[in-house]
Amino acid sequence: MNVEQVMTKNVSTCGPDDILNTAARIMWESDCGCVPVVEADGTGRLVGMLTDRDISMAAYTRGRCLCDLSVKDAMAHAVVGCRPDDSIAAAESAMRKAQIRRLPVLDEEGHLLGLISLADIACEAARERNSKRQEVSDAEVGQALSDICWPRPATPSGS
Secondary structure: OEHHHOOEOOOOOEOOOOEHHHHHHHHHHHOOOEEEEEOOOOOOEEEEEEEHHHHHHHHHHHOOOHHHOEHHHOOEOOOOOEOOOOEHHHHHHHHHHHOOOEEEEEOOOOEEEEEEEHHHHHHHHHHHOOOOOOOOOHHHHHHHHHHHHOOOOOOOOOO
């Protein structure tokens, strides 16, 4: 089974120059915890990812309102992604390594095709639970969640 078979294809996005208030509204209306950030030129090329935590921490650490901060001020610029033909195991491995719950699905040029989340993988495991051909198991999802949530090593002050 590959990523394309379980990913979400119609993903709401925002641009780097949008205000954080707009991104928060998108998350609220789409019932999601992250929004891919794509070039404003309409190409759909991914330039970052923004989570609900990114939004709240940007507002808190700067002491400013969401309407006073832009997406580019809070988004992650270094993005881990996957391809639609990658296996679910490969996507899950990338999530574990980066300790993230969601991966953008990209084409060869970096254009956004969709998003795969640990929740998508968990739902697939639940669908397959009573199947004779189980490609994703509850145990794998549980272990992935544990690895993703494991505390990162503390970084020394000044690094």
